[in-house]
Amino acid sequence: MYRNFDEIADSARILGPRRAAVLFPDDPEVMEATAEGMKEGLISPVLVGEKKHIEATAQNLHSPLEGVEVVDQSDPQKAANLCIDMVMRGKASFVVKGKILTTYLYRALIRATRELAPDQVPCTLCFHEAPSVNKIFVITDPGVNIQPDLATKEKILANAVQVFRALGCNNPRVMALGAAYLDGKPSIAACHAKRLRILANEGRFGKCTMVAETNLFDLFDGHYVQADLLPDIFMVPNIEAGNILVKSIDHLIGGIRQCVTVGAGLITLTPSRSDGYEARMGNLTLGIVLAERCKRG
Numbered sequence: 001m002y003r004n005f006d007e008i009a010d011s012a013r014i015l016g017p018r019r020a021a022v023l024f025p026d027d028p029e030v031m032e033a034t035a036e037g038m039k040e041g042l043i044s045p046v047l048v049g050e051k052k053h054i055e056a057t058a059q060n061l062h063s064p065l066e067g068v069e070v071v072d073q074s075d076p077q078k079a080a081n082l083c084i085d086m087v088m089r090g091k092a093s094f095v096v097k098g099k100i101l102t103t104y105l106y107r108a109l110i111r112a113t114r115e116l117a118p119d120q121v122p123c124t125l126c127f128h129e130a131p132s133v134n135k136i137f138v139i140t141d142p143g144v145n146i147q148p149d150l151a152t153k154e155k156i157l158a159n160a161v162q163v164f165r166a167l168g169c170n171n172p173r174v175m176a177l178g179a180a181y182l183d184g185k186p187s188i189a190a191c192h193a194k195r196l197r198i199l200a201n202e203g204r205f206g207k208c209t210m211v212a213e214t215n216l217f218d219l220f221d222g223h224y225v226q227a228d229l230l231p232d233i234f235m236v237p238n239i240e241a242g243n244i245l246v247k248s249i250d251h252l253i254g255g256i257r258q259c260v261t262v263g264a265g266l267i268t269l270t271p272s273r274s275d276g277y278e279a280r281m282g283n284l285t286l287g288i289v290l291a292e293r294c295k296r297g
Contacts, residue, residue: 122263142242
């Protein structure tokens with residue numbers, strides 16, 4: 001298992017270049033990361049979006065587009081569908097989100113997942129590094145599924161465990177987060193966590209270990225958090241909790257984050273709009289490794 005993003009970047013440099021469909025790259029930092037990714041031999045991009053805006057952005061950054069395929073498409077949903085279709089047909093290894101609302105990409109991925117694997121749901125995986133934690137851990141799903149029911153959480157967890165095991169963690173530790181009680185009764189999140197643990201013990205999600213606790217205070221009995229025993233995958237009860245947790249790690253703990261959205265083996269890089277050049281370069285290397293490790297059959 002990769003312990004940090006530097007190890008992932010080193011692996012990506014060996015695996016590259018990979019064909020990447022860059023969706024609406026008419027943003028300076030997206031274009032800069034794309035150009036640098038080409039220069040470093042990480043990606044061979046096809047740029048999808050409004051051609052005049054792509055060319056103007058490249059010109060302003062003095063990034064030549066000679067030899068780079070540009071697909072002119074101004075409609076954001078059609079452009080997102082096209083990029084996902086390229087990955088489905090093996091014409092690209094993964095999609096890179098640029099200057100576009102993530103909603104369009106989610107819609108395209110949901111459609112593709114229903115077509116390729118109706119028993120699955122796409123979900124966003126936020127990979128994190130944090131100070132004093134000597135490993136990468138994941139939070140899911142702070143992106144696609146707003147208020148998932150138990151059946152949806154089963155599919156999210158199966159997806160997350162599969163991806164994590166593909167990265168070399170043969171037995172990931174999982175914690176389903178949630179309040180134990182609400183209005184004096186076991187909360188829905190706690191009931192879901194209990195059921196998911198039963199399914200995990202039955203082998204429903206592949207080899208993994210799901211802890212009984214639903215928060216770190218109980219897991220470590222109020223004492224110092226032990227990094228080796230920290231869960232590898234945190235499943236959040238809903239999208240709001242996921243967003244709060246992800247942003248707290250970013251801004252309060254000083255963590256490093258890389259977000260991808262996966263479904264039916266399709267890899268889409270979904271960085272935040274605020275992510276700069278360095279974060280986007282790291283996102284590219286994660287995409288390369290995931291595309292290799294999570295190849296569809």
